[in-house]
Amino acid sequence: MQKIFNDMILNQNETLKGHRDSLTFKRILLNDATGYSLPNKFCDEYKGSGGSSSKSAIKIQLQYDLLSGNFLCCDFFSGTVNDFNYLDLMDAQAKPKDLRLADLGYYKIDYLKEIDLKGAFYISKLKSGTSLYEKNPDVKRRKDGSIIKSSEYKKIDILEIIKPLSDGEIIELKDIYIGSKKELKNRLIITKLSEENKMKRVEKQLDAVRPNRGKINDRNIARTSINAYISNISEYVVTTEQIHDIYSLIWGIMLISA
Secondary structure, X not given: OHHHHHHHHHXXXXXXXXXXXXOOXXXXXXXXXXXXXXXXXXXXXXXXXXXXXXXXXEEEEEEEEOOOOEEXXXXXXXXXXXXXXXXXXXXXXXXXXXXXXXXXXXXXXXXXXXXXXXXOEEEEEOOOOOOEEEEOOOOOEOOOOOEOXXXXXXXXXXXXXXXXXXXXXXXXXXXXXXXXXXOEEEEEEEEEOOHHHHHHHHHHHHHHHHHHOOOXXXXXXXXXXXXXXXXXXXXXXXOOOHHHXXXXXXXXXXXXXX
């Protein structure tokens, strides 16, 4: 049954179908978590949020290698533990030429940097609010010829980039540095969504903030109109158009953990 499920996911993926034996990646590691409420008597071992929620809850973290069909880990935590607290255990499993796919719950720039340093690869969605920079071709210099550090990079506004894009259009920006430290260079791939898909996301955000009478600002609304991915994989290995297709493999483990 496991092999059938594995083959089904791979064969439905246009990028990987028929190319399993020639892949650059040794493993394709998928991560996801699911949680369940437990009877209150387990609250000492598995703490829940309390209040209107259960006093006891469990979170199950899965790591799965799509190419071999093997589970690397299945770990149990209190329901209050955030996904990013699992990054150390994920990092311990990383090997050169792995491809790591995980959702934004595991997003941390320092962790992506560790993957890169190990000679492994990642495709990640870009977290909203992440600072983006590119090298400034017109740097300012002191009289002795040295570069003024503050002029070495220029900040990018992703919302300005997407303004001229048509629905469904994909663009890529190369050599983009993420985070205030500007230590990690990436490819940035942006897809402009249709108005219909944008409005679905807006409605989902509104549903999330309505109970607290919250609002969504104009920048957040504009940000819902795109998918933005970052990756350290060479464009000669995975093309601009293939990035989303490969990232969508993560939805396979979401089916397992649901």
